[in-house]
Amino acid sequence: MGVIQxxxxxxxxxxxxxxxxxxxxxxxxxxxxxxxxxxxITFAMRKGLLGIQMVEEKxxxxxxxxxxxxxxxxxxxxxxCVRKVDARxxxxxxxDGLIRAVVKKLRDKGILxxxxxxxxxxxxxxxxAFYPPVPQVKRIDWTGFTGELYVGxxxxxxRKEFSTTPRYTLQAPCSKIPRILITMGGNDxxxxxxxxxxxxxxxxxxFKAVVVLGAGFQHKKQLDDLLPACKHRFxxxxxxxxxxxxxxxxxxxxxxxxxxxxxxxxxxxxAIYLCLTEDHAESASAFVDxxxxxxxxxxxxxxxxxxxxxxxxxxxxxxxxxxMSAVQKINGNGVKRIAGLIANELESVQxxxxxxx
Numbered sequence: 001m002g003v004i005q006x007x008x009x010x011x012x013x014x015x016x017x018x019x020x021x022x023x024x025x026x027x028x029x030x031x032x033x034x035x036x037x038x039x040x041i042t043f044a045m046r047k048g049l050l051g052i053q054m055v056e057e058k059x060x061x062x063x064x065x066x067x068x069x070x071x072x073x074x075x076x077x078x079x080x081c082v083r084k085v086d087a088r089x090x091x092x093x094x095x096d097g098l099i100r101a102v103v104k105k106l107r108d109k110g111i112l113x114x115x116x117x118x119x120x121x122x123x124x125x126x127x128x129a130f131y132p133p134v135p136q137v138k139r140i141d142w143t144g145f146t147g148e149l150y151v152g153x154x155x156x157x158x159r160k161e162f163s164t165t166p167r168y169t170l171q172a173p174c175s176k177i178p179r180i181l182i183t184m185g186g187n188d189x190x191x192x193x194x195x196x197x198x199x200x201x202x203x204x205x206x207f208k209a210v211v212v213l214g215a216g217f218q219h220k221k222q223l224d225d226l227l228p229a230c231k232h233r234f235x236x237x238x239x240x241x242x243x244x245x246x247x248x249x250x251x252x253x254x255x256x257x258x259x260x261x262x263x264x265x266x267x268x269x270x271a272i273y274l275c276l277t278e279d280h281a282e283s284a285s286a287f288v289d290x291x292x293x294x295x296x297x298x299x300x301x302x303x304x305x306x307x308x309x310x311x312x313x314x315x316x317x318x319x320x321x322x323x324m325s326a327v328q329k330i331n332g333n334g335v336k337r338i339a340g341l342i343a344n345e346l347e348s349v350q351x352x353x354x355x356x357x
Contacts, residue, residue, distance in 0.1 A: 006039040006346050009087035011078070012094050014051020016216045020186030021259035022093045023051040025116065025157040027058055029091065032160075032335045037343040044081040046096070050186070050216050061085075075102040082106065088346055089114060098122050112345055113147070116157065128345065130155045130338055132262070134283040153290075153329040155338060156262050163332030165244035167268040168251075168325060178315055179208045181250035181269070183243075185258050186214030192274050192299050194222055196254045199307035201230050205315055210246060211236045252314055252321065254307070257284045257295065265292045266332045270324040272310050274299040292327045 010030055014023035026043070033039040043055045043062045055062050063081045065072070078098075082090065089112035092098075103125040107113045115126040119140060123129055127147045131137045137151050180200065184192045193211060200209055211234055213220070227234050240246055247253070247267040255264060257273040257280045264271045271293040275281040284295035294310060296302045314321060 006033075006037065006089075006343065007085055007087050008033060008039050008041055008089045008091060008342070008346075009081060009085060010041065010043045010091045010093070011045075011081075012043065012051070012092075013045055013048045013096070014054060014186070015048030016050070016187045016189060016218065018048065018095075019258060020051060020054070020214065020216065023048075023054055024159065024186075024259055026091065026093050027055065027060075028157050028159045028335050029116075029339060030060060031058070032339040033342065036336075037339060039343065040085070042081075042085045042087070044078065046077075054215075074098055075105070078102060078106070082111065088112060089342060091116065091342075092118060092122065092126075095120055100125055112342070114342060128338075128341060130157075130334075132156050132283070132286065134286045136279070136282060150338075150341075154331075154334055156266075156330050156334040157338060158259075158263060158266055158330070158332050158335060159244075160332075160335070161242055161244035162263055162266045163336075165242070165248055165267070167266075167328075168248045169268065177206050177208055178251040179210060179249060180311070180315075181210050181212065181247065181253040181255070183212040183253060183260055184214070184256040184274075185260055187216035188214065188219065188256065190276060190299055191219045191222070192256055193217070194219055194226060195274070195299065195302075195304055195307065197223065197226055197230070197234065198304045199254075199311060200232060200234075202305065202308040203232075203312055203315075205312060207232060207315065209234045210250065212240050212243070212246060213238045215239070252311070254311060256299075257281070261287060261293065262330055265290075265327070266330040268325045268328065270314060270321040272296065272307070272314065274302060274307070290327060290329055292324055292329065 010026045012022040012026045014020040030041045034041050041060050045052050045064055052062050091114045093116040100121040103122045107125050113126045114128045115123045116130050124145045129149050131151045133152050182196045247269050250269050253264050253269050253271040255271050257275045273284050273295040275298050281297045287293040288295050
């Protein structure tokens with residue numbers, strides 16, 4: 001038996017407009033495949049300097065678009081990326097209109113196709129498709145899909161720290177001053193951090209607040225102008241290296257629904273979500289139904305007073321926070337499961353090819 005080629009290409013982007021969640025979870029999966037399964041990892045990224053820098057800082061090669069003067073041909077570029085690194089598998093975590101036919105041609109060449117939380121038609125050409133148990137998965141049409149579909153909390157991809165850091169545990173009755181975490185992802189394009197701070201300013205209750213700012217946060221001046229007028233203490237942190245540790249010390253979180261929501265659930269932190277879009281609000285309903293969080297829906301439709309009232313109510317309701325914290329649907333091991341399946345599938349495909357010859 002020859003040496004198994006485990007060259008894997010990740011296709012994702014991260015920027016202010018699309019957020020950083022896709023890059024974060026791809027890096028988590030890439031690390032597991034590289035460190036545990038000895039895979040050679042390369043990223044193909046079309047745009048987003050923030051995302052490209054994040055990947056390069058981890059030491060992975062990034063293939064980017066250099067010549068923007070010519071008409072972009074997605075299929076040709078992707079095929080060139082595959083050829084350049086002799087990729088045997090592609091992991092897609094991107095929603096940018098890549099057509100199904102391009103992916104089919106790659107699959108027909110024997111390349112393993114993996115897709116993550118993908119609503120686009122290209123998912124129908126995947127060999128392995130992974131989704132959290134959100135309502136959209138059941139609603140979309142799976143006609144023509146011949147791969148393996150994995151849906152459930154056990155397939156959620158999180159960074160290693162979320163499987164190694166002890167979960168938050170709330171002791172009742174809680175005598176200490178509660179700590180509230182505000183975290184709105186890597187970019188916070190709608191300034192939801194500002195809304196959360198303004199809501200907390202309205203509270204008379206005693207608390208400490210930790211505000212975590214992502215690398216793409218663009219409202220620093222407004223935040224700096226807002227904080228001096230607050231009577232409560234707001235501890236602002238940037239470039240946080242271990243979010244799991246910060247979360248594990250929080251009694252309640254006000255967060256943007258995205259990858260952060262899965263991280264908070266894994267750490268057992270009761271959370272109130274603000275959502276960027278209707279799609280996010282629909283996904284958040286799975287967390288609400290699971291008893292892990294409260295979702296207020298699309299942020300633009302949520303008043304500061306409504307958010308303040310929800311935080312106040314949850315702060316006072318220790319028993320409800322205990323119930324939310326006790327739910328353990330996400331354990332942080334999804335990345336190990338997915339990496340193991342990808343590595344096994346690569347080995348199986350190559351063994352079949354060798355027997356054919």
